Amino acid sequence: MADVTAPPGALRRFVDSDVFYSFRQSKVTVVAAIVTAIIVIGAFLGPWIAPHDTYDVRSLNLLDAFTPPVWSEGGNPSYLLGTDDQGRDVFSTILLGARVSLLVGFAATLFAMILGVLLGLISGYVGGTTDAVIMRIADIKLSFPAILIALLIDGVARGIIPRDMHDDLALYVVIFAIGISNWVAYARTVRGSTLVEKNKEYVQAARIIGLHPFTIMIRHVLPNVLGPVLVIGTLGLAGAILAEATLSFLGVGVPPTRPSLGTLIRVGNNFLFSGEWWMTIFPGVMLVILVLAVNLLGDWLRDALNPKLR
Amino acid sequence: MQNAPLLRVEDLKVEFPTRRGRLVAVDGVSFDIAPGEVLGVVGESGAGKSMTGSAIIGLLEPPGRIAGGSISLDGRRIDNLPYEEMRKIRGKHIGAIFQDPLTSLNPLYSVGKQLVETIETHSDLSPTQARERALALLREVGIPAPERRIDQYPHQFSGGMRQRVVIALALCANPRLIVADEPTTALDVSIQAQIIALLKRLCREHGTAVMLVTHDMGVIAETADRVAVMYAGRVAEIGPVRDVIKNPKHPYTVGLMGSIPRIGRDEERLTQIEGSMPRLTEIPTGCAFNPRCPLVFDRCLRDRPDLIDVGPFHRVSCWKYAEGVGHA
């Protein structure tokens, strides 16, 4: 088979694709992508690049507490953005906090995505009573505010998990709480697309071959309904980061020993009116930039994948 | 065809700028339509026939644009008019009928309201008179019980009835030209016959000229006076419908006619044109049909043929018919 040319690789196809072209055309998107990439890489490398290890209680010096940013009067060059009430370097806590925020955001989104896509696929493909049950659960879920459900789950978890294990499990509880309150959007979208794809002739062809419905769902339908999921996932990531920040701000999120951006804002908030503004403003700005950049990426992805706008 | 043409299209060129370069969808198309005449424009998908129609009614989908040539209605250039002016002409002098009647009708308004609104825009009739005229139009296009149906909404009509409403809408301002793009394609064959009969009767009675864009040779054979066969954005052959169908000259038309199955003709295999229409990005130099042509010779690969007279009003763009040339 000498005449069979090698198929173009996935990377090559991506670079040639219309999606990548529309990405390069949009300057805002490129900037948003670069900002997101910097934050994600910075957060990932946080433990290695942060100037101070703020998790190490022994390294903290309470005498350095409340140091203002380096450019203000009384600033200390070794604390770029100042320190908090316990003498922790704000720049380092932001890097490590963003790491926690992103971790929770990604994990919760992934959890919501897998759950939602699976339920949506089954709901759309199987139909009938199964569909009705899943969709009514989704309706009920939608009639509660997501944050309320997250608070409820957090509260229940605190009640049943032994106190000494609580700090270790708090992260997983938050991920579960945010994920479980966000799956409906995926389920509904995937169910809608599945209903469309299910009636297309390539799915009928697979049914005539006699494949198991589950095989058809995973191999044929799933790859064709993932486009919108990617969009919701990106926008959902921003939402999940915010949800985590909200929970942590309310004091029910991750433990204060491993603070996320939300925890930092809450702690700093107590000192806002006593003049130590940097403790809450810098994590807040970081959160806004991160969420904005991710949202812009999501918006672009939605437009790029929408054939009507191309 | 002796009288001055109503519509004259000269060397029309329609382009689509894309990131991979400009695509030429219509490339140097010229034809006339006389008052009251039905010109069929036939071709396969990608031949540029619908694009030609859209260019004439000024509704090219962006980023498509007219890149050359001219379109004149009654001696007046209309291809370079500003949008507002073109919109007036489109309502008053040129009517449009599309394949899917639902795209031409607003689902939120009753058909009566849409008709009355269009009539009032293009005439100074009072609302009562306009409604009278709307009723008359509905009756004329064969909608039973128009007094009852005039206040119904598009979804309450069947496909065939909807297409009749669209025709009534196109006739509101008594236009001189109707551009009908695949008006019967979405309809069942028995309904198709009704719509064709209706179109023909209206043309005869109103003296309206029609540019009938379709892929269906049968519809052309029945309806058109002349036919233009398009291939890859160019006119391959144009002439009186009987000559083109009974005695096609261009090798593409010959192949096309042979590939249509006919009732009563017992043939084991249909005539087959090998290959497929080139993509717009890959139109060969010279004659666009040369890779598929059974009669191709060296000149076809080199030079692009112009339309050459082969009979009264019958013109073909094929080097085979050029006198004393081609074998040089």
Added chain:
Amino acid sequence: MPDTVMARPADARGAPAFVRAEGLSRYFDVSPPLLNRLLEGKPRQILRAVDGIDFAIGKGETFSLVGESGCGKSTVARLMVGLYRASRGTVEFDGHDFGRMTSRRAMAPIRSRIQMIFQDPYASLNPRWRVREIIAEPIRAYKLLSGDQAINARVDELLRQVRLTPADGVKFPHEFSGGQRQRISIARALASNPEFLVCDEPTSALDVSVQAQILNLMKDLQRELGLTYLFISHNLAVVYHISDRVGVMYLGRLAEVAPARTLFRQPRHPYTRMLLDTIPDMDMTGRQRTPVAGEVPSPINPPSGCSFHPRCPFANDRCKTERPNPIQQGDALIACHGVEEGRVPDGPIGTAQAA
């Protein structure tokens, strides 16, 4: 085609038919949701998409179903491949009745012997799969071959069989034109060595020159592989060209079944004649098409008796009340009281005269 197959009546019991449908019906419940029915007092609504039809197809034969949209011909196609279960009646393939089979396992022995070609070449191939994988899927599913090398060789052979090249296998469906995609669809259908192909409007989305290529290919393949076709189409000329025998459907029932030549030369049922009258005249004989008044009624509340009676110029009281059964007339089966009683004259209907 042997004459015995052509002439065999469709309902002849005991004849060696390869595929047979008897009293085949498929009803759809299109009632409004339960809540609406209870609150608004709306009745249950049953759409009789296919309502008791009989036909038989001999081995190696092409049997066509023709009719306007909504006549139920595509539903028959889906019943014949097991995508729908029959509400009533039987579908028999080489002696196996699978019309009511419920489990996938029960159908397994005959699955690979029946395949389908679809109408829309843009929807019938999974856009995320390479052509090679699409064609190989039935081979893998039925475990017909093992080892990538054997499967690849078979896919190459199939690609050549539908006049594509092995190099096309690595591409994605969007890189092909409509006609080429239909060839890929045919290659996939042939991959499991089927004996019976159900073709649902396989050329109606294609241009005429491409249609000619596909029709020629289908005829070649039928000759080479001895295939049996059930061909569904609304295009009478295409049906005439490809078929040995033709069934004309109207509102879920068969109006007339006859050998193609008989049907087109000597249509007997008033609906068949009306359909033939609406064909555009390509030979420029000056014949005017006779537009038939009226439209196809809704299959939810079909007319009583003979469902064609509101549009039929020969209808009388019996047609309005009594459903006609198919009766044998020469080599045709016709469901029409008028033909049975001899009150439908021969020749064209309406005022127009055929040339």
